[in-house]
Amino acid sequence: MNQPAIVKPCQQETFQKGNVYCQYDNTEIGTFSPKMLDGEYWQEKNAIVGSAQGRGTTWFIATENAKSEASNWVLRHYFRGGLIGKVINDQYFFTGIEKTRAAREYSLLKAMRSLGLPAPKPVAFRVIKKGLFYRADLLSSRIENANDLVGILSEKTIDDTLWQQIGKVIKAFHQQGIYHHDLNAHNILVDKNKKVWLIDFDQGEQRSHKNKWPEENMARLLRSFRKEVNRVANFQWQEENWQALLNGYQL
Numbered sequence: 001m002n003q004p005a006i007v008k009p010c011q012q013e014t015f016q017k018g019n020v021y022c023q024y025d026n027t028e029i030g031t032f033s034p035k036m037l038d039g040e041y042w043q044e045k046n047a048i049v050g051s052a053q054g055r056g057t058t059w060f061i062a063t064e065n066a067k068s069e070a071s072n073w074v075l076r077h078y079f080r081g082g083l084i085g086k087v088i089n090d091q092y093f094f095t096g097i098e099k100t101r102a103a104r105e106y107s108l109l110k111a112m113r114s115l116g117l118p119a120p121k122p123v124a125f126r127v128i129k130k131g132l133f134y135r136a137d138l139l140s141s142r143i144e145n146a147n148d149l150v151g152i153l154s155e156k157t158i159d160d161t162l163w164q165q166i167g168k169v170i171k172a173f174h175q176q177g178i179y180h181h182d183l184n185a186h187n188i189l190v191d192k193n194k195k196v197w198l199i200d201f202d203q204g205e206q207r208s209h210k211n212k213w214p215e216e217n218m219a220r221l222l223r224s225f226r227k228e229v230n231r232v233a234n235f236q237w238q239e240e241n242w243q244a245l246l247n248g249y250q251l
Helices: 039-044 101-114 149-153 160-175 213-231 239-249
Strands: 012-017 020-025 048-053 057-062 072-077 122-130 133-141 146-148 188-191 196-198
Touching (some): 101 122, 146 149, 160 188, 160 196
Antiparallel strands (some): 012 020, 048 057, 122 133, 188 196
């Protein structure tokens, strides 16, 4: 894998008013407003350039508000999964700002960027507390000219060299103790230069290497590929592709 690029450190600012707490990177945002964590805010500015569907809608934003060249952002609202998500779909029990889903992912993204790992840059997060619960949103940089593996493999095969590169990148994260809670084919991107990125680190964390979590992470990814074979028409994945990925992981 190429040597990691030198990453300019984030310049953090906080905003707090009433039950709203935000943190943002002032190298990315000139004039901050909590409304920037609302999809409706960007819709009114005609700045929405795309979206993706998961548990909720993820908005892709192109804005002139950014202070840097990286003015394309991703806005995600945190939603619960599973059965409980059908009852309280976007509310979480509040035990402190630093323990919220948004603050934890924001901090992890900062840490990964400082290590030169190919992950999105954190731009801002917002936590809105109401009683014992909170809702949260995250704004991060968008990986330009990239597609996820599900989108790529639904159209074409990829060669062993790229599979090995994917394995190398995952290993680089694991070597730094980065646990990805939901490592799957949707959360691995490849850009036009064939650079591999990992995204969506909700519930991720830095862990020690004293247990078997890397193996469990990889097993989850393998299940993901096998699931997509049965879900996506003409999904271009074979079991031997997994071996190519492992070859890169083991280098």
